[in-house]
Amino acid sequence: xxxxxxxxxxxxxxxxxxxxxxxxxxxxxxxxxxxxxxxxxxxxxxxxxxxxxxxxxxxxxxxxxxxxxxxxxxxxxxxxxxxxxxxxxxxxxxxxxxxxxxxxxxxxxxxxxxxxxxxxxxxxxxxxxxxxxxxxxxxxxxxxxxxxxxxxxxxxxxxxxxxxxxxxxxxxxxxxxxxxx
Amino acid sequence: xxxxxxxxxxxxxxxxxxxxxxxxxxxxxxxxxxxxxxxxxxxxxxxxxxxxxxxxxxxxxxxxxxxxxxxxxxxxxxxxxxxxxxxxxxxxxxxxxxxxxxxxxxxxxxxxxxxxxxxxxxxxxxxxxxxxxxxxxxxxxxxxxxxxxxxxxxxxxxxxxxxxxxxxxxxxxxxxxxxxxxxxxxxxxxxxxxxxxxxxxxxxxxxxxxxxxxxxxxxxxxxxxxxxxxxxxxxxxxxxxxxxxxxxxxxxxxxxxxxxxxxxxxxxxxxxxxxxxxxxxxxxxxxxxxxxxxxxxxxxxxxxxxxxxxxxxxxxxxxxxxxxxxxxxxxxxxxxxxxxxxxxxxxxxxxxxxxxxxxxxxxxxxxxxxxxxxxxxxxxxxxxxxxxxxxxxxxxxxxxxxxxxxxxx
Amino acid sequence: xxxxxxxxxxxxxxxxxxxxxxxxxxxxxxxxxxxxxxxxxxxxxxxxxxxxxxxxxxxxxxxxxxxxxxxxxxxxxxxxxxxxxxxxxxxxxxxxxxxxxxxxxxxxxxxxxxxxxxxxxx
Numbered sequence: 001x002x003x004x005x006x007x008x009x010x011x012x013x014x015x016x017x018x019x020x021x022x023x024x025x026x027x028x029x030x031x032x033x034x035x036x037x038x039x040x041x042x043x044x045x046x047x048x049x050x051x052x053x054x055x056x057x058x059x060x061x062x063x064x065x066x067x068x069x070x071x072x073x074x075x076x077x078x079x080x081x082x083x084x085x086x087x088x089x090x091x092x093x094x095x096x097x098x099x100x101x102x103x104x105x106x107x108x109x110x111x112x113x114x115x116x117x118x119x120x121x122x123x124x125x126x127x128x129x130x131x132x133x134x135x136x137x138x139x140x141x142x143x144x145x146x147x148x149x150x151x152x153x154x155x156x157x158x159x160x161x162x163x164x165x166x167x168x169x170x171x172x173x174x175x176x177x178x179x180x181x
Numbered sequence: 182x183x184x185x186x187x188x189x190x191x192x193x194x195x196x197x198x199x200x201x202x203x204x205x206x207x208x209x210x211x212x213x214x215x216x217x218x219x220x221x222x223x224x225x226x227x228x229x230x231x232x233x234x235x236x237x238x239x240x241x242x243x244x245x246x247x248x249x250x251x252x253x254x255x256x257x258x259x260x261x262x263x264x265x266x267x268x269x270x271x272x273x274x275x276x277x278x279x280x281x282x283x284x285x286x287x288x289x290x291x292x293x294x295x296x297x298x299x300x301x302x303x304x305x306x307x308x309x310x311x312x313x314x315x316x317x318x319x320x321x322x323x324x325x326x327x328x329x330x331x332x333x334x335x336x337x338x339x340x341x342x343x344x345x346x347x348x349x350x351x352x353x354x355x356x357x358x359x360x361x362x363x364x365x366x367x368x369x370x371x372x373x374x375x376x377x378x379x380x381x382x383x384x385x386x387x388x389x390x391x392x393x394x395x396x397x398x399x400x401x402x403x404x405x406x407x408x409x410x411x412x413x414x415x416x417x418x419x420x421x422x423x424x425x426x427x428x429x430x431x432x433x434x435x436x437x438x439x440x441x442x443x444x445x446x447x448x449x450x451x452x453x454x455x456x457x458x459x460x461x462x463x464x465x466x467x468x469x470x471x472x473x474x475x476x477x478x479x480x481x482x483x484x485x486x487x488x489x490x491x492x493x494x495x496x497x498x499x500x501x502x503x504x505x506x507x508x509x510x511x512x513x514x515x516x517x518x519x520x521x522x523x524x525x526x527x528x529x530x531x532x533x534x535x536x537x538x539x540x541x542x543x544x545x546x547x548x549x550x551x552x553x554x555x556x557x558x559x560x561x562x563x564x565x566x567x568x569x570x571x572x573x574x575x576x577x578x579x580x581x582x583x584x585x586x587x588x589x590x
Numbered sequence: 591x592x593x594x595x596x597x598x599x600x601x602x603x604x605x606x607x608x609x610x611x612x613x614x615x616x617x618x619x620x621x622x623x624x625x626x627x628x629x630x631x632x633x634x635x636x637x638x639x640x641x642x643x644x645x646x647x648x649x650x651x652x653x654x655x656x657x658x659x660x661x662x663x664x665x666x667x668x669x670x671x672x673x674x675x676x677x678x679x680x681x682x683x684x685x686x687x688x689x690x691x692x693x694x695x696x697x698x699x700x701x702x703x704x705x706x707x708x709x710x711x712x
Binding site for chain 2: 019021022023024037038039040041042061062082085116118119120121122128129156157158159173174175
Binding site: 206209210249270271281282285286288289292293294295296297299300303304307308309310311312313314 | 601603604671673674675693
């Protein structure tokens with residue numbers, strides 16, 4: 001007996017807006033608007049190949065996969081754990097998908113927003129936001145991708161909207177203040 | 182019924198991939214570009230689930246299942262969305278939304294989405310799960326889940342559903358709640374799965390790590406402790422503001438860490454964030470929408486011409502009181518002390534407020550226990566949302582402390 | 591070549607959808623709402639191919655398939671269901687199903703399944 005299933009690729013989205021969740025990234029080839037919301041210490045990384053219009057947006061939580069879950073949880077990274085959660089693996093994944101889609105690494109430019117320090121906790125070792133931004137600069141530097149604009153740090157949250165056709169990353173704060181990068 | 186963290190993860194993953202399957206079906210059938218926003222496992226009571234349906238004014242399609250595991254699955258969407266869906270499925274049929282063809286379209290959509298949702302669980306268990314034909318239900322204020330869980334299908338499923346109903350009546354069930362959203366809409370679709378206790382055991386046996394289990398009664402006691410804490414916080418709020426308040430929602434859920442911010446709105450909220458340390462330690466956020474914050478400040482300083490700094494201080498104080506009310510009961514029950522940090526005032530995007538709290542937890546855990554409560558006033562003067570995020574391992578230690586006490590009872 | 595198809599599904603919506611999808615290439619000669627009707631209509635209409643839902647009231651599609659196969663071992667039955675469980679597919683094979691389509695399906699899937707099961711030649 002042959003089984004016929006329809007091909008349900010959720011990746012080939014044709015909608016005009018693509019929502020990127022927390023610990024998530026998305027790539028568009030169709031000029032869709034990429035949006036993500038609620039960045040606190042998380043960092044948003046917007047990449048675009050200006051010539052082909054192939055673009056991506058990542059919303060990462062922590063600097064590096066090795067910085068994530070500690071050994072106390074059974075040791076080693078969880079195979080179920082999500083690449084998009086960490087800056088290094090998210091950028092690598094995003095770049096890979098963009099290049100697969102036809103982007104040229106040498107033409108890709110980056111815009112970075114988020115990484116704020118909203119609270120000072122006793123338990124944490126602090127400054128996750130700052131370290132997220134540093135990790136972003138480092139991994140983009142390794143790939144030779146220039147950061148053309150940033151809106152990072154501070155003590156407030158941000159929501160992002162990446163208009164791929166113009167390459168503009170709009171950074172919205174609470175109560176409607178918007179800054180275009 | 183015992184639960185362990187590994188089983189909860191397995192549940193969460195199965196529910197999430199099942200929901201993705203269902204979202205894919207939805208997109209294929211209707212063209213709605215749906216994605217799974219959050220998958221939560223909740224310790225819920227019957228009234229919790231009923232209230233969610235009623236308050237959301239949700240139209241639902243129900244399917245019972247039996248076999249390898251048994252219980253009930255429900256696809257829920259709001260009324261407006263139901264009309265849009267009917268239009269996409271059967272063009273023109275929405276002119277007459279009560280028609281057989283219109284409801285048939287919705288039922289078949291439920292059938293396909295819920296069928297896809299269940300498949301993964303069957304394959305995981307290496308066994309078959311039978312499903313009933315779908316039932317279309319509009320759950321309004323006069324109906325209870327009892328009417329809904331009454332099945333039409335095979336007698337096997339009927340017996341299992343009766344069992345689930347008894348469990349729903351007598352206490353907590355594990356509910357899997359999947360929130361699907363479309364790109365432009367916050368409100369979307371929900372898939373609920375309510376398995377029987379025996380079915381939970383079946384999955385725990387297949388997935389679990391037998392060394393580290395927590396009796397489900399412990400979760401239930403903890404859930405009750407949270408309800409009591411919310412009750413105390415509500416009383417304290419009433420005492421301070423002079424306005425009657427009630428606890429509207431109080432629940433314990435298990436959710437992937439990144440799912441927590443996605444549970445909150447992208448609108449601005451005011452309130453406080455506090456850190457607590459002890460067994461367990463963690464973070465708590467007490468949030469008000471703009472009007473609620475103003476109402477609370479007014480109630481605290483009646484007739485006073487207060488400046489913004491004074492109003493902010495009032496909100497901070499409310500945060501302190503509510504947090505103490507919420508956590509003191511935990512400390513007493515667990516016979517420990519929980520230290521609470523001074524409150525940090527926040528006025529920001531709600532999801533961004535909890536993002537740093539979750540990020541701290543994400544350093545050591547992939548899944549979080551989320552406790553969320555809402556305290557409301559009957560006259561809708563204000564709503565106070567409380568989100569508590571205890572450290573997973575420390576919460577388990579707290580559970581262990583609860584367990585012997587129960588045996589003594 | 592055009593085949594006579596019996597569509598079995600308890601959902602009026604789904605029967606409608608299948609009818610629309612098949613009308614250009616094949617002829618839907620009958621529609622049944624449950625397994626009992628399906629067997630009766632099979633005897634009456636002797637269709638070339640049956641599309642069979644699995645979960646239906648009164649009598650499910652697996653049982654109906656077994657019976658149709660015992661009446662006519664040369665019959666062609668394609669399961670057409672939202673249930674994609676491996677175990678259920680095994681049950682369908684045991685009942686004698688010739689193909690298995692999971693919902694939601696697309697037109698080419700259904701047409702291909704019919705061609706594979708009954709052949710394209712006359």
